[in-house]
Amino acid sequence: RDSHNIRLAVIPGDGIGKEVVAEGLKVLDAVGLKAETTTYDLGAARYHATGETLPEETLAELRGYDAILLGAVGDPSVPPGVLERELLLKLRFELDHYVNLRPVRLYPGVETPLAGDHSIDMVVIREGTEGPYTGAGGVMRRGTAQEIATQESFNTAFGVERVVRYAFEKAITRPRRKLTLVHKTNVLTYAGDLWARVVERVSTEYPEVATDYCHVDAASMFFVTQPERFDVIVTDNLFGDILTDIGAAIAGGIGLAASGNVNPSSVGSASWAPSMFEPVHGSAPDIAGQGKADPTATVLSIAMMLDHLGLTAEAARVEKAVADDLAGRQVAGITRSTREIGDDLAARVTG
Numbered sequence: 354r355d356s357h358n359i360r361l362a363v364i365p366g367d368g369i370g371k372e373v374v375a376e377g378l379k380v381l382d383a384v385g386l387k388a389e390t391t392t393y394d395l396g397a398a399r400y401h402a403t404g405e406t407l408p409e410e411t412l413a414e415l416r417g418y419d420a421i422l423l424g425a426v427g428d429p430s431v432p433p434g435v436l437e438r439e440l441l442l443k444l445r446f447e448l449d450h451y452v453n454l455r456p457v458r459l460y461p462g463v464e465t466p467l468a469g470d471h472s473i474d475m476v477v478i479r480e481g482t483e484g485p486y487t488g489a490g491g492v493m494r495r496g497t498a499q500e501i502a503t504q505e506s507f508n509t510a511f512g513v514e515r516v517v518r519y520a521f522e523k524a525i526t527r528p529r530r531k532l533t534l535v536h537k538t539n540v541l542t543y544a545g546d547l548w549a550r551v552v553e554r555v556s557t558e559y560p561e562v563a564t565d566y567c568h569v570d571a572a573s574m575f576f577v578t579q580p581e582r583f584d585v586i587v588t589d590n591l592f593g594d595i596l597t598d599i600g601a602a603i604a605g606g607i608g609l610a611a612s613g614n615v616n617p618s619s620v621g622s623a624s625w626a627p628s629m630f631e632p633v634h635g636s637a638p639d640i641a642g643q644g645k646a647d648p649t650a651t652v653l654s655i656a657m658m659l660d661h662l663g664l665t666a667e668a669a670r671v672e673k674a675v676a677d678d679l680a681g682r683q684v685a686g687i688t689r690s691t692r693e694i695g696d697d698l699a700a701r702v703t704g
């Protein structure tokens with residue numbers, strides 16, 4: 354494919370998802386690529402209208418794009434778990450997004466709730482297709498006093514190794530070249546042992562990378578006391594989910610946290626599928642429709658997408674626009690609407 358011509362599937366979703374995606378696309382447009390976008394109507398509104406979450410033919414179509422941009426899905430009117438399992442998790446599993454990439458970076462000018470000065474620049478690599486999120490388990494005697502619920506955690510040598518290898522490859526490209534495994538090996542002894550042995554074995558191929566280990570409870574504490582300890586973190590699906598919310602909180606809040614659900618297979622290989630980029634936040638029904646949502650997380654997710662597609666110069670332009678905008682925020686001291694922030698970012702990208 355012509356690397357400067359991207360075919361993008363867009364799932365704006367619900368609530369502020371629609372608002373932030375509109376601004377993200379505005380910024381993408383300002384980059385000046387030939388981006389061909391197709392919008393898919395999925396989420397709470399579609400579920401209420403037709404009962405559909407992710408029809409098979411839509412999934413098949415989505416496989417044909419270079420990448421997917423998602424806003425957010427969810428609404429209080431939809432039973433919990435329906436859209437998460439049948440839409441979001443299904444996309445991640447079907448498209449084999451085994452790397453959930455979540456940078457945690459405190460940009461200059463952005464306030465952190467942490468006391469003192471901190472330099473925060475890490476990337477959390479959360480396993481995306483295994484762990485306790487596979488839906489394995491069951492319930493019996495539901496609703497009775499004898500109810501039993503199990504929720505199993507799956508950890509395969511194959512699944513752990515591929516995400517660990519990705520993490521080492523990421524670590525070697527960063528100045529600090531440090532990789533921390535976060536787990537709970539002292540209690541989750543079977544899964545933890547597998548993760549620890551895989552990291553140990555793969556680390557021998559990366560002598561330049563300093564490898565260490567941290568229990569997830571201690572890591573949670575260090576996120577708020579000494580976040581500078583971390584460079585690249587590799588961790589299980591559940592631990593990564595929780596840890597990255599702490600990450601968002603310490604690095605400027607949920608309005609800035611970007612993510613990528615990445616399938617790193619090379620284009621053209623049998624295991625290739627489009628990766629999906631999305632802000633970490635949800636549909637925020639409390640502020641939806643009011644122009645209050647910050648589109649920055651979506652714009653940073655687009656920068657990650659461009660980087661993933663090999664458009665590194667374009668990605669850097671978008672990220673610089675965000676960095677400059679963030680640096681000016683405290684000075685300006687005014688609040689802007691979703692659209693105003695989008696306009697300002699697009700103008701900075703245009704130059």
Ligand code: NAI
Nearest residue numbers: 425426427428607608633634635636637638639640646647
């Ligand atoms: P949420 O992330 O939507 O909102 C949490 C809080 O952060 C709210 O007070 C909201 O106003 C604020 N917030 C979120 N994004 C913001 C932004 N860009 N700018 C400014 N403030 C922002 O999480 P919540 O309330 O737990 O979930 C709401 C719905 O979203 C639920 O249906 C949930 O299932 C869904 N959800 C979907 C996700 C996704 O699509 N990936 C991820 C998380 C939640």
Ligand code: MG
Nearest residue numbers: 594595598633
């Ligand atoms: Mg989460």
